[in-house]
Amino acid sequence: MDSSTWLLFFFLASTITVTRADLPGTWELLVSNAGIATMHTAVTHHGTVILLDRTNIGPSRKMLRKGHCRYDPNDKVLKRDCYAHSVLFNPTNNQIRPLMILTDTWCSSGQFLPDGTLLQSGGDLDGLNKFRKFVPCEPDKLCDWQELQDVELDSGRWYATNQILPDGSVIIVGGRAANSVEFYPPKMGSVHLPFLGEVEDTQMDNLYPYVHLLPNGHLFIFANNKAILYDYSNNKVLHNYPPLDGGPRNYPSAGSSAMLALERDYSTAVIVICGGAEYGAFIARSTDTPAHGSCGRITATDAEAVWEMEDMAFARVMGDMVMLPTGDVLIINGAQAGSQGFEMGSNPCFNPLLYRPAEPAGLRFMTLNPGTVPRMYHSTANLLPDGRVLIAGSNPHYFYKLAGDLPTELRIEAFSPEYLSKDRANLRPVMEEYPDMVRYGDGFEVVVSVPLSVVGMVEVNLGSAPFVTHSFSQGQRLVKLTVTPAVPIGDGRYRIRCTAPPDGKIAPPGYYMAFAVNQGVPSVAQWVQLTA
Incomplete structure (x- = not known):
């Protein structure tokens, strides 16, 4: 290679580096070892963060408190399990405390109650019909999971979705082999919802349906590629929305969904759904089938609503959509090929995107500063009170696998959007x-x-x-x-x-x-x- 070619090479390399550095947002490593792989997360009103995995995964990297072990004769991996499968993280000092949970929380669901208690429901095996509660406490106090003994789910719920309702009760929607809804506190038994069966296919793309409470008091429920307006009080479908182009969008072909900020007279609700896997990728166990890069946007409160389509800069499956305090949406985590499931994704998508709803179509997506940690199956993203976004998890494997290209991820990071940059500090x-x-x-x-x-x-x-x-x-x-x-x-x-x-x-x-x-x-x- 002659000198002029070398000069051109270094010029291009330096240009790429500067471009990357100039992209908005910054990353920081908070914890190098959280002790558990994180499948579920929630931020409590005391500012702590609950991290939760499944219980039948074998040894984690965090021990329970001395004298605290879980005994389960049906656990095929550890019948006497003294390892934590849930922890409490304090973002103010980055400290981790182990929590003890008894029944299996694999692919379960949750929601905060009006008093700040986290209600957690369902799971696999001995957790299928269970309710659990976590009553948050001050960071320097001890609080832990409680298994409810006086109430159970009427139908076993695995891969269900929870949504708090206007009266403070919670509706639990769907799940594998559960095309129905039920409530907490229980109001009745399970109520059959035919829609969930109508959108079920050979790879079960009706799981973890997207459920949004609209300002008219009804529910927008999306599964596979279709959505309904649902009157849960009378178990009545009020409206069928047009199908969303681009294939299935729910587990295991998961994109993500968010309802945009409610404002002005609160009469209008707009739903956005982005990304997803190609139909059949899950069945074929194809890790290299490209994901979708399309987004659909619909005014769910409009009787004549239709989907407005846009394309992201990156194809993405398993991404997370986080509502920022400004009303913009952060799209982060995920892969660019494959589907959800163990050993089912590839080509991590490191670049977050900022979706700016107020911009015209074609100008709404901004590419942000890429991370370096693959965040794929079983990863999470939560807004923290300080405006950062907490990023945790990623375990594409059935058990813990801490070596290789896509290992079980125990690190916790924070992504700071551009609004937290130093040049904007005087506006804060x-x-x-x-x-x-x-x-x-x-x-x-x-x-x-x-x-x-x-x-x-x-x-x-x-x-x-x-x-x-x-x-x-x-x-x-x-x-x-x-x-x-x-x-x-x-x-x-x-x-x-x-x-x-x-x-x-x-x-x-x-x-x-x-x-x-x-x-x-x-x-x-x-x-x-x-x-x-």
């Missing part, structure tokens, strides 16, 4: 005064301080804490409150008058992260309980 507000509890429809005030003068309107947005598993955030929601212009009260402080959501159809009761957002830069959230 601080919530100095806020209520701990707000009732529906009530007016209330918050006081924020901002290093620079406020320009325009400061938003106050409520973000839920979803239960994240298998590329879908169950119960995820962002509600933009009606606010008055910020009034300066001296020393860089501003008073903002807010109006709480009118009812539980807009925001079900429970704990929310309240963010003040100034020119696209969110504050650290404060937890506010919304109640009737």
Whole structure:
């Protein structure tokens, strides 16, 4: 290679490096060994994060507290199991504490109750009909999982989806061989939902259906490539939406889905579904079949709604969609080929994408700074109160496999969107005064301080804490409150008058992260309980 060719090579290499470095967002390693592979995650109103795996996976890399072991004569791997399969992570000091869970939580579902308790339901084997609870405590206290003995699921639920309802109860939708719904607290037995059977195929693409509570009080339920408007109170399908092009979108062909932020008069709800696997990739166990890169967007509250199609910069299966405090959506994790399942994916997708709903079609996707850790099957992404996104998990293997190209991943990372960059620090507000509890429809005030003068309107947005598993955030929601212009009260402080959501159809009761957002830069959230 002559000197001019070498110069051209180094010029191109340096250009690529600069381009990568200039992409928005930053990564940081928080924990090099969480002790467990993470299949499910949820952020509590004490700011801690529950990480959860399955129990029948054999030895993890975290021991339970001394004297605490699980005894299960039916466990084929470890009948006396002294290893943790759930841990509690504290993002303020990156400490990990083991938790003890008894019944199998493999591919289970969950949702927070109005009092902040995490309800966890179903799973495999001895967990199939089980309910569990985790009552969060302060980080320096001891709290652990509770197996409920006085109530069980009417139908076994494996790969189901949970959604909190306006009255604070929870509906549990679908699951393998469970084309029905039921409720917690129990209101009746299982209620058959024929739609779930109609969209089931030979590779079961109706699992982990996408369920969104619309502001009209009905449910948008999507499975495979079809969706319905469902009146759960009367077990009635009110509307059939047009099919979404591009093949199946649910497990095992999983893309991901999010409902965009509710705002203004709260009458409109827009659903976005992105990515997915080619039909048949799962059946054929094909790891190199390219994933889909298409996204569908639909106004679910419109009687004549149709899908608007767009293409992402990357094909993606097993991605996660995270609602950011600004109303933008982060699409992160996943693979560019194969499907969900053990040893079923390949070609990790390292580049996150930012989906900007307010932009016109064709300009909504922004490519962000790539990570370096493959995050594929059984990985998760959760918004933290400080605005970062917690990234955990990835175990493409039936048991733990810590060597090879795509190992069982025990590292925990955080991705910081561009709004947390140093050049935007002077725009970041601080919530100095806020209520701990707000009732529906009530007016209330918050006081924020901002290093620079406020320009325009400061938003106050409520973000839920979803239960994240298998590329879908169950119960995820962002509600933009009606606010008055910020009034300066001296020393860089501003008073903002807010109006709480009118009812539980807009925001079900429970704990929310309240963010003040100034020119696209969110504050650290404060937890506010919304109640009737």
